[in-house]
Amino acid sequence: MTTFMIAVISGILYFLGTSRIGYGISSTLGAPVFLGFIYGLLFGDVANGLIIGASINLLYLGVVFTGGNVPSDGALAACISIPVALQLGLDVDTAVTIAVPFGILGSFVDQIRRTSNLIWLHKADDFAAKGDEKGIYRCAMVYPTITAFFIRFIPVFAVNLFGADAVQVLLNYLPAFITTGLSVAGGILPAIGFAVIIMSIGRNELLPYYFIGFFAVKYLGIGNMACAVFGICIAALMIYRDSKKGAQA
Amino acid sequence: MANIKLIRIDFRLIHGQVVNKWIKITRSNKIVVIDDSLASNEFMRSVYIMAAPPGVDVQVYSINDAIKEWKENQFGEGEVLVLFKSVPDAYRCFKEGFEIKELQIGGLGAQPGRKIVYGPITLDKSDADQLSEMQHAGVRVYFHQVPDDPSAEYEKVMEKVKF
């Protein structure tokens, strides 16, 4: 596939992943793990695409858009880092390190979108005064989405045109300890995602469950999915216990 | 006496940013909401108390009751996050003896006659006068919407704003 095509597809994927049409649909289309799968298909290496996508996704599991603010943008991170990594055959950890700065930039892209939406908001005021419901639909959904397409497509398209080459050149010239360092960082960075979730759950009395999960893997060597299955059982027990309490009270 | 972790002005009172970010980062276990209209609306008051996140106690006071409560026992025990809906409310409590060391302005919405001063946060002339007065009295006033975004000191921001 040509670099140009990759850039076009990436721009479209980023737009679809962040268009926010459908309150929860973007959470699927914009999830790095999903994007990893799509890129895996495009580059003929689904397994690797999934692994890189999921590794990036770990960082963004706990991100909540409170008050409409996007603190960091996993979709932008994925739409740039995954195609670069798959083209150059980078290791997973380096791909994660490349992803992170773009995740931060994504919050600025969203600020541009929300600022541009002011135009359509004020147009909607005019339509409301005229009692024109079709106009309101257009201002609420159609116009912002068209604007968002350009805001989302252009930066990702541009970066992908040159991204892989630039990273290749950079990696060629950087001394070995820096490239090792970048890969080390990629191993540590997912810890941010976990720390964010521990904090957003924020209940010290429940923290032992985190350690149970951690050491179940370390000492007992059980898989992550097995841990999730036991977790579902414990959660079900808690709900059952509390609902019985509620029925008696 | 309660340990006051954060005093915030936010026209939305308790919402996602407060529940998901500020309570966690300040590790508070009690929210004191000081707002006359909420305190007098039994239905809304009960919704606020029911919607308290697990492990967090929500108390709703009118301004007068809040001052009384503060003078009697400084809001009791716990790590407390205090919420005001508007600048005049906070100013009135401050004037009547509620101790404010730091005052965070987290959200004040747009309305005709109000000026955007920092991010989406707006002030009008009387807000600005009251905040300036509090600041001169030694209160650290600052703008901060969510912890992941940067904050800004009131003094710095107001250098560029004219009413």
Add this chain to the structure above:
Amino acid sequence: MSERLLTKKEVNQAHLYWYLAAETNNSYERLQAPSFCAAMAKNLRKIYKDDDEAYKEALQRHLEFYNTEGTIGAVVVGIALAMEEEKAKGNLTGDVITGIKLGLMGPIAGIGDTLIWGMSKAILLGMACTFALEGSPVALLFPPIFSIMIFVVGRYTCNLGYKLGSEAVPKLLKSGTMNTLITAASVLGLLMMGALSASYVKVSTPLAWTMSSTGAEIGLQANLDAILPGMLQLLAVFGIYWYFTHKGQNYIKLVFTILAISIIAAFFGILG
């Protein structure tokens, strides 16, 4: 309840538009206002079919500042429809509707952000990652579950809101059901995050030294693992946690600190 004007299909239409548009025109000035207005518009037309002025007024009323979590918050769309219907009969004024909307949006956002976005999303995408990290496309099952769940729950809460009016909210929140769900989801989330961090936070040290007496090489990592397996991983997670709770949440600074530490540690061969 007296005779209701809107059919279930019409309430569902309001929810569908809300679901589609909730975040598309989110601006700093009034956030979800246009989306809320768009969700209401068609049914407002029916409610005020003989009164053009009241219709325009209602559209403008719902273009005022509004922001909440959209899944549980769909209940407010239903409540607003029920209240507009009462207003058309002359039973209440527009201020009351705005007051209820503004009052409910905060507490509902608090619960919705926690339960839906903080937990359900983390859990379902966490499961997706669990499979994907093994290279298995089974991962793709989980993210759509989240999207569909938001639609189904939203449709339910929206209908409940229309049926019960503002009483729907105490019903949704009552008797600690929400808190039980949040606690149970927290437990599941923490267990999964513990397991995932054990596998996918990668920190280890290549430091080693040779015993002068026997000539045997001893690796530091092996010794650390003997004391407490995964010690460095836990140190990374809780070091960052400590940073967040004590040093503020400057994400950019944190990322660059981690990069700097990694590169320096790689230079001295401490980590690798």
